[in-house]
Amino acid sequence: MRELGIHGCPKKRYKVTTNSRHNLLVADDYLTQDFTALLRRQIVDMKDGGLVVIVPPPNPFRCPPGPYERASMIAHYLKHHKPKSTILILDPKDKHSKQALFQEAWERFYPGMIEWLPGELTGGVKAVDVTNMTVVTEDETHRADVVNVIPPQQAGWIARSAGAAAQSGWCPVQAHNLASKLLPNVHVVGDSIIPGDMPKSAFSANSQAKVCANALVAELTDNKAFKPRLRNTCWSLVATGHGIKVGASYEATEEKIAKTSGFISQTGEDDTTEDDTTRAATANEANGWYAGITADLFG
Numbered sequence: 486m487r488e489l490g491i492h493g494c495p496k497k498r499y500k501v502t503t504n505s506r507h508n509l510l511v512a513d514d515y516l517t518q519d520f521t522a523l524l525r526r527q528i529v530d531m532k533d534g535g536l537v538v539i540v541p542p543p544n545p546f547r548c549p550p551g552p553y554e555r556a557s558m559i560a561h562y563l564k565h566h567k568p569k570s571t572i573l574i575l576d577p578k579d580k581h582s583k584q585a586l587f588q589e590a591w592e593r594f595y596p597g598m599i600e601w602l603p604g605e606l607t608g609g610v611k612a613v614d615v616t617n618m619t620v621v622t623e624d625e626t627h628r629a630d631v632v633n634v635i636p637p638q639q640a641g642w643i644a645r646s647a648g649a650a651a652q653s654g655w656c657p658v659q660a661h662n663l664a665s666k667l668l669p670n671v672h673v674v675g676d677s678i679i680p681g682d683m684p685k686s687a688f689s690a691n692s693q694a695k696v697c698a699n700a701l702v703a704e705l706t707d708n709k710a711f712k713p714r715l716r717n718t719c720w721s722l723v724a725t726g727h728g729i730k731v732g733a734s735y736e737a738t739e740e741k742i743a744k745t746s747g748f749i750s751q752t753g754e755d756d757t758t759e760d761d762t763t764r765a766a767t768a769n770e771a772n773g774w775y776a777g778i779t780a781d782l783f784g
């Protein structure tokens with residue numbers, strides 16, 4: 486058959502990854518986009534005394550503090566509008582970013598409202614039944630009013646189909662210039678890469694893009710590139726005017742983007758507790774960073 490140029494035409498097979506025919510009770514949270522508005526609507530429509538279940542993704546994922554900041558923001562709304570409601574976080578992980586800081590803030594601002602259960606306790610989420618609005622773990626079935634599942638993540642299709650992604654689903658790159666380790670003349674920055682010690686964040690992506698551009702200009706002009714300086718800070722707002730943060734500086738080594746030093750807001754476990762003025766200043770920094778990066782990106 487091959488010699489005669491004849492070949493079969495198998496039917497295209499599609500793998501169903503989302504179920505968009507449901508009645509909007511659960512939104513797949515691959516991208517924020519319209520989903521954010523839908524989640525807001527669901528929470529506004531929820532009865533007082535309702536249960537919001539959040540299922541964060543396993544590592545690695547974009548914006549490590551994201552699901553926990555989201556829980557804080559939902560709690561802030563519920564506290565003022567539906568105070569009998571609760572939030573249950575069914576985490577596949579046993580720990581998460583800024584954990585002590587979030588838990589301290591939840592106890593202070595939303596006592597009894599947010600419960601976080603680690604994977605080692607629940608065995609992780611085994612099923613979500615959209616019709617009956619239940620979330621099933623190894624030993625329990627939770628009847629929810631709003632469910633927010635943030636699925637496991639990988640680099641976008643464009644990166645994977647181009648051959649820039651490794652088996653893990655993420656793109657390996659050289660730390661000093663963000664050149665793909667798999668494709669010649671291709672550079673990858675941002676969430677898609679295997680970022681060494683850096684978290685996947687907009688701050689990191691922006692920092693990597695500048696290192697990459699600097700390396701490319703040096704290469705194209707036959708000049709020496711400046712030493713890569715990579716930085717990240719992840720701010721989270723936990724209540725009005727109350728911010729917490731974690732951040733670090735990084736260098737490019739042969740092996741990876743490696744952390745050189747870091748900082749984190751202080752919890753109240755000892756005398757180093759930050760006062761509300763510091764937390765208000767951190768919230769202001771977060772707003773300032775947002776204004777800065779949007780101006781940097783969009784002019």
Ligand SMILES: Cc1cc2nc3c(=O)[nH]c(=O)nc-3n(C[C@H](O)[C@H](O)[C@H](O)COP(=O)(O)OP(=O)(O)OC[C@H]3O[C@@H](n4cnc5c(N)ncnc54)[C@H](O)[C@@H]3O)c2cc1C
Nearest residue numbers: 517547548551641643674675676677685686687688689690
């Ligand atoms: C809820 C939430 C809160 C966050 N908060 C923060 C924060 O406070 N601070 C922070 O630093 N980071 C935050 N992040 C993380 C931040 O959004 C990401 O790390 C950042 O956007 C990564 O940038 P990127 O360019 O790598 O990817 P993206 O911003 O996802 O950009 C990829 C782009 O490629 C496009 N694309 C995909 N496929 C194709 C294709 N085939 N053809 C053409 N275009 C395509 C997509 O539409 C998208 O616009 C948050 C993320 C979430 C989800």
